[in-house]
Amino acid sequence: MLRLKENSGIASALNAGIELARTKPVEYIITVDQDSLLTAEYVRRLVDAADSAAAAGITPGLVSPARIHGNPVKTAGSKSGVPLGREPIQSGLLIPVSTLDTIGNFWDGLFIDLVDTEYYFRALDAGLPTVLADAEFDHSLGTLVDANIWGKDINFQDRALKVRIAASWRYYYIFRNRILVGRRYIKVHPGWVAGGLFLDLRHLLFVTVLAPGRAARLKSAFKGTIDGIRGRSGRAHTS
Template structure:
């Protein structure tokens, strides 16, 4: 790519699929360096990592599954000696549209020229759908709760705010970091024209009895998470809310309202309802008792669906 800014992309991978190789090849056309961090994959195909290296990526391997924050931090620390100006964080199931990075850098340059303190630059849309904004209709709007995948973060932001919080392990890592930089007076601006394609979890019809729920002439579907993810969403959300409620009450209360709706949809329409409820209860318990990090083996066993007999 031709720009005065140097960008290092860091991808967190776990049992990466073979199509990650082609994604990395396309990503390499937009950035100077691609780092893939294997987060202790137990069943990864060694050939995939060999092909990633042949495609020009640096492959780092975590000794054990340590969570997305630890994986991304490892990649950031690896790249720091080469002094990139920006880091682009990505999940293995995400892909940027062509020209994404150039548009994101342009947005950052424009913000800087107008003295807007941009702490990160986020996608304007996910899978073609606009992201939620803090306040629409203004110059340099801020993303309400940006996803880490596809976020362009200046190295200077990490220097003043620190790296991602590893104790959260998976969910809310991005939300907590956004809230943290906001405390420092930095903004998570959206970049016009930037779209990222990202997997959104399992999808199933939203039904009431035999009726497929239809709103505005469109049949509705539920995008659900595995119960162990619901545990992390619940626990980490509560940890984050207790941390930022007094200083960012509007953002926290708005986010809680959205989560309540999502919980209702998951429990009423999603699969494994009893285990979803158990995951929520265990997440609340561990948030109250201050337990963070990886889910305990006992809790994981309680929320993991048993395989169906063949």
């Protein structure tokens, strides 16, 4: 077990774990968050998908499950009969060591948020697509809270309307890293950069209208935007 001396972010933690794992001969690394639950056959299914892709002439950069908590992940068509995916989430991700050798470790300056997305595009641009496996696992994505406007709960079809939010401090990294990663990939993937920014802004508008904690969330997003424009990375600056 490896325990870091300080919180240096998910990317740094992943990199430290990867380096420790690679002190022994390994072919694959799998990354898992503390709030994820894998099935007994999960890892075997991802390895089998990697092997099947290689047999079809496709070198997988990453291997992702096709479903998370019952929901299908984003797809990117197929090649030679091999199903391909778009930006995977970091948890439950199988990374061939050959991918690490080719494109390096995670961008630790991002700290948290878009760490997996940036790695996906780096692999993709190196000709290493994400392969989808016929597998699924459970994972928590954000927190559901009751929608509320001016102190009044909102109901929809006789039920309390729920809104999925992240912790207020996360919006700093969401918006800062959207700018940092966007700068890196806008020339090659301008559609993704524009689309991602639009979705983040739409989400922020939605939760500002419907979810409590508006002031803290907006302040965090604003500070992240300013730091992103300034090119700041790493852990959030306190001044």
